Amino acid sequence: MALASALLATIGLVSTASAGTPKGVELAASDTGGVTLSAAPSHRLRGVSGYEGAGAPSDVTAYGAQRVPSGHRITGYSSPTGDDLGVQSIIGADNRVRVNPTTSFPASATVLITRTVSGVERLHCTGWMFGASLVLTAGHCVYNQSTGWYTGQLKFYPGANGTTYPYGSCTAATLRSNTGWTTDGNPDADYGGASLNCSIGNTTGWYGAYWTTASLNGTSTTIQGYPGDKAQQQWTHTDQVRESGSLRLYYDNDTVGGNSGSSVHTVRASGSTGCAGHCSLAFHAYGVGSNGHNSGPRITESRFNLVIGWR
């Protein structure tokens, strides 16, 4: 849609300013000026800010979540020595930092996703709250081209911290993705989500997000999530956008299997147009590719509108 809108605007058939704005979305004309119908259009930007939540609840069941006792066992790998795994998605030295405690935003809105197979619950992916009952993640965390949807297999633990679960757990009412992933298996479209059977986002808060037609090269990127080598602990690392594709962003944040679905976010100053605070730019999905960077599908105008519609 973004491509078509931009091209149509360029040839003077429609104004992109007339595009519908989803409910609750702040429209910003651009970073550089208003939308024009010239051959060299200005960059456009639109987004929605996050919500920092109400803090750790005394009773998660008030939000429809399940209590999870401390020590609940989720099977996962842990490295007692903290040795570098030597995997390709750790680029150079391992510069990840543990997030502890996890009851402050955005740690509280960062979600451990597990998958239960044959009665054993294992670490699977990471997700991020994007509404009271909506988690966004990578498409391959909810749908596998060979086996289909992971319906009934996934659990969501916002702010999990090792063996403690301050926000309990929720299950999915509906798993969501797009046909670019489920039908075409296109890595550029590898994003999805889950509508939860709880409203835990009201207490965890949720990330903001924005799209822009401008290059994001040099924009800081933080990936915060649950790498498979850290025993359900939340870890973070900050880098920057190294390459801006129209459908994918590339960065050198250190990640490991399990980080799939993490928000690739930047922190924008209060009052920034479109989105202020912790603002997602992409869905982390892949380890090092042909250009030597980790990557994830970029939030574009059409994708932004699509996931806003899942709220």
Next chain:
Amino acid sequence: MRRAHLALLIGVLALAACGGETPTSDADTPPPTTAQATVTGVVTDSAGLPVSDVLVQPRSLDTPPHPVPELAVLSDQEGRYTWHLTPGHYEFSATKDDRTGPPSEVTTEAGRTDTLDLRLP
């Protein structure tokens, strides 16, 4: 003629606008599954016993490399793991605690399941 070209351009743009990304969910009719390559195997220790909870990670050896999803794939109680991947040439490694086994290579094909057992020292 010019009008025809404009109509064609609009049609092309409309297709681009769709972008092939229509929302879908598990409440919809499931799309046909696609034949990916499957790699499965058992992780054993130096005594030949299966090891559970081993993080198994592939690395694409093709040029250019295939993107590898950053899923956490862990071996089960019988030491078995399964990866579904884009067909290609991969190197797999198994890691647990402070042990990482020697990498093993496999070349996969769509719709085929290859067995690749891994060893921890």
